Amino acid sequence: MGPLAGFTILDLTSVLMGPYGTQVLADMGADVIKVESPEGDIVRQIGPGRTPGMGGMFHNANRGKRSIVLDLKTPEGRDTLLRLAKSANALVYNVRPQAMARLGLDYETLRSINPSLVYVGAFGYGQSGPYAAKPAYDDLIQGAATIPTLLAAAGDGTPRYVPVTIADRIVGLMMVNAIMGGLMHQQRTGVGQRIDVPMFESMTEFVLVDHLGGLTYDPPLDHGGYARLLSRYRRPYRTSDGYLCVLIYNDKHWRSFFEAIGQPHFLEQPRFANHAARTKHIDEIYEEIGHIFLTRTTAEWRELLEHADIPVMPMHTLETILDDPHLKAIDFFRTVDHPVEGRIRQMRVPSTWSVTQPEAAGPAPTLGQHGRDILREAGFSADEIERLAEQKAVHLAAPP
Numbered sequence: 001m002g003p004l005a006g007f008t009i010l011d012l013t014s015v016l017m018g019p020y021g022t023q024v025l026a027d028m029g030a031d032v033i034k035v036e037s038p039e040g041d042i043v044r045q046i047g048p049g050r051t052p053g054m055g056g057m058f059h060n061a062n063r064g065k066r067s068i069v070l071d072l073k074t075p076e077g078r079d080t081l082l083r084l085a086k087s088a089n090a091l092v093y094n095v096r097p098q099a100m101a102r103l104g105l106d107y108e109t110l111r112s113i114n115p116s117l118v119y120v121g122a123f124g125y126g127q128s129g130p131y132a133a134k135p136a137y138d139d140l141i142q143g144a145a146t147i148p149t150l151l152a153a154a155g156d157g158t159p160r161y162v163p164v165t166i167a168d169r170i171v172g173l174m175m176v177n178a179i180m181g182g183l184m185h186q187q188r189t190g191v192g193q194r195i196d197v198p199m200f201e202s203m204t205e206f207v208l209v210d211h212l213g214g215l216t217y218d219p220p221l222d223h224g225g226y227a228r229l230l231s232r233y234r235r236p237y238r239t240s241d242g243y244l245c246v247l248i249y250n251d252k253h254w255r256s257f258f259e260a261i262g263q264p265h266f267l268e269q270p271r272f273a274n275h276a277a278r279t280k281h282i283d284e285i286y287e288e289i290g291h292i293f294l295t296r297t298t299a300e301w302r303e304l305l306e307h308a309d310i311p312v313m314p315m316h317t318l319e320t321i322l323d324d325p326h327l328k329a330i331d332f333f334r335t336v337d338h339p340v341e342g343r344i345r346q347m348r349v350p351s352t353w354s355v356t357q358p359e360a361a362g363p364a365p366t367l368g369q370h371g372r373d374i375l376r377e378a379g380f381s382a383d384e385i386e387r388l389a390e391q392k393a394v395h396l397a398a399p400p
Contacts, residue, residue, distance in 0.1 A: 002029020003356040007183065009033065010084060010091040010103040011065065014041040015120055016020035016138075017163050017199070018094035019061040021172035026064035026180065027349045027358040033088075033374055034065040035081065037072070038395050040367045041315060053367055064361035066370035069395035072103050076393030084378050085110055085147050089186065090118040090179055097121055097196075098133055107194040116181035117192040122175040136199050141167040145203035150211065152177045227279050233286030236315045237293035237301075243315040244298050246305060248289070250275065253310050260308040261292065292344045338363045 007030040011022040019034075019041065027034040034041075040053055049055040071077040082105075085091055091110060093100055100106055100121070107119045124136025139161050142148060147166075148159035169218070175197045182195050210229060214222030222346040228234065236243040248257050251274065258266045268273060278285060293301065298314075305312040316324065322333060322345075331348060338344050341363070349358040371394060375385050388394040 005029035012093040017168035062364040067365035070367035242298040
């Protein structure tokens with residue numbers, strides 16, 4: 001039984017930021033009720049998939065949840081949600097607060113029916129600034145938080161986005177932290193609260209921990225940026241037959257590296273004297289080391305570096321990582337039976353707990369799969385459920 005067993009989370013989120021975060025809560029044992037529109041979460045449509053509405057990305061951000069379909073634009077659908085909220089511990093959304101207000105689902109309304117509710121919104125921007133009502137997406141937040149600028153400085157000068165929805169995922173985890181803190185306060189005091197988790201501010205703080213640098217000081221000491229991370233030569237090293245990921249970082253690593261390759265005289269150079277000196281000359285050092293790595297095969301370098309206790313890892317592809325020996329040994333990728341999709345690969349919870357180990361409660365739900373059960377558990381009678389279905393406030397699906 002996970003550490004959040006007994007907690008109920010109403011999940012009004014869609015796409016990736018919110019669903020990824022609420023999946024963490026579901027893995028921890030919370031009953032996460034995914035409230036979807038009649039069209040369903042748009043990520044259901046991102047392929048490939050075996051059946052419509054069950055794309056691969058949806059599986060990997062919604063496992064362990066229960067799905068109910070409510071049309072919140074109808075009075076009956078809204079009233080149904082409010083009734084569900086009376087017994088929920090938290091409600092999570094990731095549209096703009098203005099949209100929640102238009103639906104009549106603002107914090108004041110929810111607090112009036114459940115004063116202990118933790119009401120959490122993850123959206124673009126803090127509500128006290130001029131960007132408050134602007135829409136936000138991962139690409140926009142990456143750009144605003146300086147990530148493409150940093151990638152341009154570290155590359156060929158062309159700004160690029162990280163090819164991962166990194167802002168969505170990082171802010172989703174920050175949202176989890178906020179929800180957990182809110183739930184702890186709720187359990188101690190019985191009091192709920194509104195918590196806003198803005199993407200722009202969250203990612204700006206995340207990025208600038210590395211790169212604010214001399215701009216930390218007033219007046220500034222430099223133009224900001226961490227030189228090692230911005231080096232254009234900071235990349236997997238090319239070997240004579242492939243690539244390898246290596247980090248020669250501290251004094252011990254550098255000493256061990258040059259001794260292992262039989263060139264300890266490098267250590268006599270002032271640029272290798274200490275971490276500060278190496279950082280100052282990082283571009284030329286990384287470039288020179290890159291030439292050295294061309295002299296041996298990937299397998300030869302792995303054997304040498306591991307024997308010298310220098311950090312090294314393979315440069316996996318999306319396919320080779322599935323056969324990584326460490327991930328195989330810990331059973332990271334598990335094959336499970338989905339009621340509609342058949343056999344699918346599912347990733348295990350990465351953390352390990354001695355008592356309350358989080359586990360996926362089940363695979364991602366089909367659209368509206370649990371609607372009847374959720375309503376029945378909330379005290380709706382069979383007649384009420386059928387009436388809501390007739391009014392199209394609730395869209396019911398037969399269990400798969």
